[in-house]
Amino acid sequence: MRRGAAGVLKWFSALYVVLIVIQVYLAGEGIFGLNVIKHSDDCDKKGAVLTAAPCIGNSKTLDAHRALGFFLTLPGALLFLICALIAWVPNTRIRWISILAPILTFVQMILPGTGRWGGALHPVNAIVILVMYGWLFFALRKEASEAATEPEPAAAPSG
Numbered sequence: 001m002r003r004g005a006a007g008v009l010k011w012f013s014a015l016y017v018v019l020i021v022i023q024v025y026l027a028g029e030g031i032f033g034l035n036v037i038k039h040s041d042d043c044d045k046k047g048a049v050l051t052a053a054p055c056i057g058n059s060k061t062l063d064a065h066r067a068l069g070f071f072l073t074l075p076g077a078l079l080f081l082i083c084a085l086i087a088w089v090p091n092t093r094i095r096w097i098s099i100l101a102p103i104l105t106f107v108q109m110i111l112p113g114t115g116r117w118g119g120a121l122h123p124v125n126a127i128v129i130l131v132m133y134g135w136l137f138f139a140l141r142k143e144a145s146e147a148a149t150e151p152e153p154a155a156a157p158s159g
Helices: 002-032 041-045 052-058 063-087 092-114 121-149
Strands: none
Touching: 002 063, 002 092, 002 121, 063 092, 092 121
16 A cells, blocks of 8 residues: 555656646736736725735736645645655655645645735745655655565575
């Protein structure tokens, strides 16, 4: 069961790398889709506060980023953590990264709501978890190929 979970973990981490790159694209598309807002005074015309943050926060242009982010952070991160705990990879570094990555992925959902300075950690954390999932994929792939090439231990003669 652990070997199967480690295999799932390997491909799950590869999927996360692809989806995080898509998330970055969706964030950029959403932010640059705000081209109707030229400066923060435009937000005041809509009855918002004089800063650009409420305009971005209330905008619909980031809905795709938010939707995919929800699935990556809640059900996805929880499933990844469960899979990592079931796999309980013998390599300590891989084990800890496989547990820490989904926890940081969950934290990713909380960061935008923490204000200016905490929200600034949202893209930094995204880079960190992207690197972690990428490293996990390559480390698990390497470990699986090494396990496949190791000869089976000879059985001790009985008697």
